[in-house]
Amino acid sequence: MLTCEWNSQEGWGQPKITPYQPLSLDPCSSALHYATECFEGMKAYRNWSTGEVRIFRPELNAVRLNKSAARVSLPSFDEQEFVKVLQVLVGLEKRWLACKQDLEATSASTQEDEGDFIYIRPFLIGTGNTLGLSKPVEALFVIVTSRMARYNAQPLKLLASSPAEMVRAWPAGFGNSKVGANYGPSIQWQGYAAQQGYDQVLWLFDEDKKFVTEAGGANFFVVWRAGDKLELVTAPMSSGTVLEGITRRSILELARDRMPELTVIEREFGVQEIIEAARESRLLEAFLCGTAYFVAPVKTIGVDGQDISVPLQFGKSGEYAAKIKQWLMEIMYGDCDHEWGIRVY
Structure with missing residues (x-):
């Protein structure tokens, strides 16, 4: 040490x-x-x-x-x-x-x-x-x-939190800081989710709009069709309700650089948008990312007593999550020379 x-x-x-x-x-x-x-x-x-x-x-x-x-x-x-x-x-x-x-x-x-x-x-x-x-x-x-x-995370089941009962972070709070006070109080609801058969909590805030923030202690992404566009969407840093994840930032940069078919968007979005995209067969995949989970696909999101099924094109992952994960692994393990991998002698 x-x-x-x-x-x-x-x-x-x-x-x-x-x-x-x-x-x-x-x-x-x-x-x-x-x-x-x-x-x-x-x-x-x-x-x-x-x-x-x-x-x-x-x-x-x-x-x-x-x-x-x-x-x-x-x-x-x-x-x-x-x-x-x-x-x-x-x-x-x-x-x-x-x-x-x-x-x-x-x-x-x-x-x-x-x-x-x-x-x-x-x-x-x-x-x-x-x-x-x-x-x-x-x-x-x-x-x-x-x-x-x-560690290779299996597809996860998320339980959406109830903003009326508990929120992990709020605007102008400290959800964008990596301090213990962000995590200890969340364990209670995480234990509740586990009792219901879910792996992690999809944290929401605002009782009316139910904005999506993070999944457990990880950043959360969705890929869906919006008109004639394919969008990769995640919550914005400007709200102060999500952590500025290193993996999150790397995914955004890789997607913007290597996936021209995707429109990369950082904005507030509600869980109702995910429900509607799934109902209209526009939801393509969802995944979370962080140091612990790395890139982990999502297969189910539980909202108000109902489970939303998230497609897994490759059985255990969505197409974009799989590609991004592979690119990151190549950089992390030094299979390619990249400025993000700092060599230790």
């Missing part, structure tokens, strides 16, 4: 890499009482054939973490330095990722899943030993990592 301390008098100290271990916090640390904490989720990938390791767009995670930190009055940090220390840490941890060369070099190695990755969790918390609702004067920055096997 990597740690770095900050205080208002001296600023940031020297980053340290140590064995993974518990943190020692004062019981009055502001993160424990006033939710002065934020975090990121990111991944590093190793190419099976060449052994090269890449981190996917870490500079964007640095920018987003600084934005989240500002939202809860935590100190900012140098984003370029963040990428540098991250590369050092991943350079040490990459030994946990399998590759063909390593397996051929030693008979003691066991076969690992091709396509495993390192999950990276940076977080920043307010510390100190003073109770009181005020800006933290001490903070701790930490990065921990974990090796994970390659």
